[in-house]
Amino acid sequence: MKIGCPKEIKPQEFRVGITPNAAREAVENGHEVMIETKAGLGSGFDDAAYEAVGATIIGSAEEVFAVADMIVKVKEPQAPERKMLRRGQLLFTYLHLAPDPDQTRDLLDSGCTAIAYETVTDRSGGLPLLAPMSEVAGRLAPQVGAWTLQKANGGRGVLMGGVPGVGPARVIVIGGGVVGTHAARIAAGMGADVTVLDRSLPRLRYLDDVFGSVFNTGYSTAGLMAELLPLADMVIGAVLIPGAAAPKLVTKAQLSDMKPGAVLVDVAIDQGGCFETSRATTHGDPIYEVDGVMHYCVANMPGAVARTSTIALGNATLPFMLALANKGWKQACADDPHLLAGLNVHDGKLTYAAVGEALGLDVVSAADLVNG
Structure with missing residues (x-):
């Protein structure tokens, strides 16, 4: 799978979605990792650190979005980024859709599949990526x-x-x-x-x-x-x-x-x-x-301590990112109900009940999409 990581563009957001260690793991699993140039600088990771582990440095966010099968970020996609999402593309990041009708509408219109860090669960009922x-x-x-x-x-x-x-x-x-x-x-x-x-x-x-x-x-x-x-x-x-x-x-x-x-x-x-x-x-x-x-x-309070936050987040997201890349989103979610809980949007359909309730939108069952 082609995994892309653009530079965050939200004001004063210095974190990055993929660390060099995570990039190394993905490359060793047979995937192509593409990092937008200077994406990691705010967290203390230069382009050379990514190239040393086999990742490719890409010149612009437009190029990353154009070629990647999966986009891995930190913050919810901003309006210019949402315009670059496409049908069939996988987005793995924080979303926080309930108070954000504009983002929700744009993600639905894009046709992408969006998995939110903040709603992935674990066996104890916790939220391991949040x-x-x-x-x-x-x-x-x-x-x-x-x-x-x-x-x-x-x-x-x-x-x-x-x-x-x-x-x-x-x-x-x-x-x-x-x-x-x-x-x-x-x-x-x-x-x-x-x-x-x-x-x-x-x-x-x-x-x-x-x-x-x-x-x-x-x-x-x-x-x-x-x-x-x-x-x-x-x-x-x-x-x-x-x-x-x-x-x-x-x-x-x-x-x-x-x-x-x-x-x-x-x-x-x-x-x-x-x-x-x-x-x-x-x-x-x-x-x-x-x-x-x-x-x-x-x-985005954790962005103030970007290096600590990026490494901590990368440690948590890495197993899920690899599962999505190795199996594809559908099989990965079918195999792991906790990852399935992270599915918020797929192919123009909203799949998370709390978001639908907050925004007054219809919701379809995430399980039905995976098993259907």
């Missing part, structure tokens, strides 16, 4: 939130860990999954007073058993949220409903209850955001203010 970036984003969230809290950036001027005689920042983490757990660990490690909210009692018990008094836990209700928001210096939104739009858990009206200069960090922004006032921002212009509350809503 988890590495969730870990990175979770660990970054307190770091960027602490920066936003600085007075020069519009924040309250509160130090996360405080100093002797001055209390620490109070941080609320909404969601106790992968993102929330990592965010809470780092925020607590910075000395903050942290409370994690979740609606799963088993998850809260797990967090309490594993982390004990490192941070507090609470059962997430509207009443508890209303009680904690006025006390918070920082709120980290870390909720996830796989493949679906994120629920809005903090309303615009509630901002008036918060301290001036408090910070909202929305890690769920890829799925539409979990705060009513969230809108996607970039690393070049990451923060904005609404009613005195600072918002950090960068839609």
